[in-house]
Amino acid sequence: MNAPDADAALVDRTKAGDVKAFEMLVVKYQRRIERLIGRMVRDVDLVPDIAQETFIRAYRAIPQFRGESAFYTWLYRIAVNSAKKALMELKRDPTVTESALAARDDDDETSRVENELSDGETPEALLASKQIAAAVNSAMQTLSEELRQAITLREIEGLSYEEIAELMNCPIGTVRSRIFRAREAIAQRLRPLLGTREGDRW
């Protein structure tokens, strides 16, 4: 791995005994890991448990993490192994039906609809998720060009502050400020949907 890992500081603090740093990593990657597991396991009710196991295994193994790959790459592999292990254990369970064993097929529209409803997400919850996505996109449109460009280069293109500074021809401090202001502007639009009150930042 050549590019610096954005998670390095939190990983190192975790290794030094700071479990809060690990919690911050969990919050960061929880959704992506659950989506990955959900694509591998047919029974979406199992996803939260497998995700929990993934993070516990990562926490236990983090002293051996040497940074040869990005932290998320390493975590991704643990999630894949955890999902495979869960599928193997299901196979050994005689009470599990065949339909639960089969890996999910993205082309199977019927099962996809069933799974969306069976994981506890009501149509109202799905609608709320769509509203969140719409709010983010709408907020992006109202940003100034420089804020929108800065957050796009960081979040979608994955560029570092240094690379963005070079592209936008501005100091790194300005990049940092623009990305923060973009995030905060979008978060202001999101907070009513997330149930987070205005003063609840610190």
Place this chain on the structure above:
Amino acid sequence: MPDTLEHEAEQLSALADGELDPNGVARTCAKWQARGPAHATWHAYHLIGDVLRSEDLAGLPRRDYVCLDTLREKLAREPVIFAPGTSVRSSAAVGWARKPWAALSAVAAGFGAVAVVLIVLREPAGDSEFRAEKSAGPGASAVAANYSSAASRPGSAPQALFADGRLVRDARLDRYLDAHKQFSGVSALGVPSTFLRGATSDASNR
């Protein structure tokens, strides 16, 4: 937004991108509380990034918070991790390495690493206990002091890993060696060491 809140939210934003200095990281982590304001901001910032990359990640925070609550209970039952050592290169670390005085610091760390290696290699194969009292230099004595304090911390794990009485891994030694390796092409004189090696071989061939 009050100035303090704005500053602290900006720190979270920089940390999300790996662009916060180590002191800022420590302060931010110290203020972290599950379901606290920092959690809400951190969650929102990362939700924004996820949604920008893929709209199917637009999940509700309620479920995220419940998952974290459950995980925290499980983490509380895990043994405390203590394996310090900068094994991962961060943007902040790369920025540090570019400073002119960083090379001299790294060379000094390299000498410390050599001293520590000499201590470790001097231990007999059958000795399964790391004797922190032995030290060969100032760098090593600092390491020894840290080992002693780490060992006295309740629930802490040893920094050195032994198998069958032999040293297998020492996280602190790894850090010293990494710092030394990073500048392995530069000698204490500031001249590339390859040049010096070349001069030595030239002299021996005459």
